[in-house]
Every structure is written in structure tokens, then in C-alpha cells.
Amino acid sequence: MDNIYLPHPARIIEVKQETPDIKTFKLKFDDEAIGRSFDYKPGQFVEASVSGEGEATFCVSNSPTRKGSIECSVKKMGKVTQGLHELDVGDPVGLRGPYGNGFPVEEMKGKNLVFIAGGIGLAPLRSLINYCLDKRADYKTITIINGARSSKDLVYKDEYKVWEKAKDTHLHLTVDYQEENWTCMVGMVPKILEEVKPTCENSIAIICGPPIMIKFTMPVLMKLGFCGPAIITTLEMKMKCGVGKCGRCNIGSRYICKDGPVFNYAQLEELGYGF
Ligand code: FES
Incomplete structure (x- = not known):
């Protein structure tokens, strides 16, 4: 074997x-x-x-x-x-x-997608963003809100131009504080989400970033009308063996490595997981 x-x-x-x-x-x-x-x-x-x-x-x-x-x-x-x-x-x-399970790319078909990332949280979303852009006809409007502490902490800078130019795709970059020569948005991700106000109609939000960012972004998403099943996140930080054997990554009755790392917010609430 x-x-x-x-x-x-x-x-x-x-x-x-x-x-x-x-x-x-x-x-x-x-x-x-x-x-x-x-x-x-x-x-x-x-x-x-x-x-x-x-x-x-x-x-x-x-x-x-x-x-x-x-x-x-x-x-x-x-x-x-x-x-x-x-x-x-x-x-x-x-x-x-x-x-792991990966993002539900089939269920996302025909939906508006709102990507919300902080710091290196853009890494798993980058895979999904480029996947959706390569299959552009399958998805509706794509909104990307990407934040970092400062402009030097933004990842995948080379790809922003391509994302901005893609059909029905809107990229919003933000840093925590104003910097010299910075022309994009300023403020934490939850505040920017409130300003951008993406529609919740036929939409799915995919969020990944530091727990503190997710904690403060979640109420904004709820206020905008996004419900639990329409908010998806990925919990990648708590794994060891990756194959459901070491028992290190359980939340409630589930293993992040086998049942996740992608969960929707309704599932996480049911499992008692909090950010
Ligand atoms: S990482 Fe070992 S059980 Fe999930």
C-alpha cells in the first residue's frame, strides 16, 4: 500500500x-x-x-x-x-x-462574486479569481476588495492591471493609512466594503484574511444582506497531517483538512467556530 x-x-x-x-x-x-x-x-x-x-x-x-x-x-x-x-x-x-474540499466553483456559477482579502489571505482567492476569469462566461460581476497594512504588504501586484481590465471586474485596493503617491483607497477592509456596497442579490462573498479582519467584516456583510450560506471562507492555518489522521484540526465534529478548509459561515456557526 x-x-x-x-x-x-x-x-x-x-x-x-x-x-x-x-x-x-x-x-x-x-x-x-x-x-x-x-x-x-x-x-x-x-x-x-x-x-x-x-x-x-x-x-x-x-x-x-x-x-x-x-x-x-x-x-x-x-x-x-x-x-x-x-x-x-x-x-x-x-x-x-x-x-481538502476546495471552493464550490459549480455552485458559484451564474452568481456575482465578491472577493474580500487581507494580506496573504489573497493567496487562495487568487487561485479562484484567476479560475473565474479564465471561465469568465460562467460568472457574473466580480468585485475584489484587497487590503494590506501598507502598499509594500500587498501581494500579487503584477496581476492587478489584468484584473482591472477584465470584463465586469472591479478591483478595490486599500491600505490602512495614507501614503505618499498612494492613489487607491485608504482604510480597513470592513470600512471599504461598506463604501463599495456590493449587491447581495444573487451574490456570494468569499473572504480570507486575518481573523480580526473577518470578525469585523462579517457584520458589514450581514448588514449588506449576505446570509450565512452566501459567505464562504477558508481556514488554512490549523492543519498538520492534512489527511484526517492527526486530529489536530477539528472544529466540532469536522476536520478542517478533510471537510474543509472551505466552509460557509452558516456551517461555521453550526460548528461553534468564532473568529
Ligand atoms: S490536519 Fe491532521 S487531522 Fe486534519
């Missing part, structure tokens, strides 16, 4: 410094056949391992509609992420997955 914990050898083929503490790694399996058969949905995650440091879960941040490599954006915050940040192009890593 195959060992489910055995990672496949992979290699870093590109590294991009997104912010002072976030890098995006483009990874490729050594075995091309494994790379070709690696199929995933936006919102799914992988376990990436660094020799001598261990492994950690990372969402896949590129869209499955753009195959060829796997991209993970990594914020330097612990042993494994620190280890990854020290690696460069050509260095080996281990990869296993994909795991």
Missing part, C-alpha cells in the same frame, strides 16, 4: 519576493507524469516539506486552469516557512496533495 505521508520530490523553479516577508514559490514535480496527473480545485492545499525542517500546509495559489507548476505563497513565520525562504531556484522540496 502507498504511504500517504510520502512526499513526491519536487523542485523550486522560480521565487518571487512579494512583500518583505512573503515569497511565492513556483514548484515542479521531478516526475513529469506526477505533475501531469496533479489535478486540483481552487482552495485545495498541499503539504510542502523542507529537508531538516519538516512540513507545513500551503494553499495552492495559482489556478488549475493554468497548469504546469504549483505556486505557493509563503509568509515567513515558523521553522518550515523560514526554511523555505532560505531556498532558491533549483533546490528540492517534497510535495504531497492536493487535499
Whole structure:
């Protein structure tokens, strides 16, 4: 029987410094056949391992509609992420997955989509945004509200122009405080959401960011008329084994790694999960 914990050898083929503490790694399996058969949905995650440091879960941040490599954006915050940040192009890593349920892309068809992200929370949403843009006819208006503490903390800056130009797509960038030469919005994400006022009619909101941002954004979404099942989020931070074995990621009766990481707000309330 195959060992489910055995990672496949992979290699870093590109590294991009997104912010002072976030890098995006483009990874490729050594075995091309494994790379070709690696199929995933936006919102799914992988376990990436660094020799001598261990492994950690990372969402896949590129869209499955753009195959060829796997991209993970990594914020330097612990042993494994620190280890990854020290690696460069050509260095080996281990990869296993994909795991988790991913976003309900079929149920989202025909809906207006409101993406709300803070900091590196844009990583799983980027996969879904580019997926929806590549299948543009399947989705209605796309609104993206993306915030960070400062302009240097914004991730995926290269893609904003493409998103802005896409059909029926509106991008709202915000930083916490006014900066020199900053011409976009200023203020925390909940305040910007209140200003943008996306319609709740036939809409789904997809939110990912720091818990404090989600906590204060949720009442605004409710005020705008979004109900629990129409608010989707992804809980990626609380996993270890990724395959429902270690028992580290349970909320109520569910495992984040197997039943999630994507949940709607009604499900989270039922499980007693709070931000
Ligand atoms: S991460 Fe081990 S059970 Fe979910």
C-alpha cells in the first residue's frame, strides 16, 4: 500500500519576493507524469516539506486552469516557512496533495462574486479569481476588495492591471493609512466594503484574511444582506497531517483538512467556530 505521508520530490523553479516577508514559490514535480496527473480545485492545499525542517500546509495559489507548476505563497513565520525562504531556484522540496474540499466553483456559477482579502489571505482567492476569469462566461460581476497594512504588504501586484481590465471586474485596493503617491483607497477592509456596497442579490462573498479582519467584516456583510450560506471562507492555518489522521484540526465534529478548509459561515456557526 502507498504511504500517504510520502512526499513526491519536487523542485523550486522560480521565487518571487512579494512583500518583505512573503515569497511565492513556483514548484515542479521531478516526475513529469506526477505533475501531469496533479489535478486540483481552487482552495485545495498541499503539504510542502523542507529537508531538516519538516512540513507545513500551503494553499495552492495559482489556478488549475493554468497548469504546469504549483505556486505557493509563503509568509515567513515558523521553522518550515523560514526554511523555505532560505531556498532558491533549483533546490528540492517534497510535495504531497492536493487535499481538502476546495471552493464550490459549480455552485458559484451564474452568481456575482465578491472577493474580500487581507494580506496573504489573497493567496487562495487568487487561485479562484484567476479560475473565474479564465471561465469568465460562467460568472457574473466580480468585485475584489484587497487590503494590506501598507502598499509594500500587498501581494500579487503584477496581476492587478489584468484584473482591472477584465470584463465586469472591479478591483478595490486599500491600505490602512495614507501614503505618499498612494492613489487607491485608504482604510480597513470592513470600512471599504461598506463604501463599495456590493449587491447581495444573487451574490456570494468569499473572504480570507486575518481573523480580526473577518470578525469585523462579517457584520458589514450581514448588514449588506449576505446570509450565512452566501459567505464562504477558508481556514488554512490549523492543519498538520492534512489527511484526517492527526486530529489536530477539528472544529466540532469536522476536520478542517478533510471537510474543509472551505466552509460557509452558516456551517461555521453550526460548528461553534468564532473568529
Ligand atoms: S490536519 Fe491532521 S487531522 Fe486534519
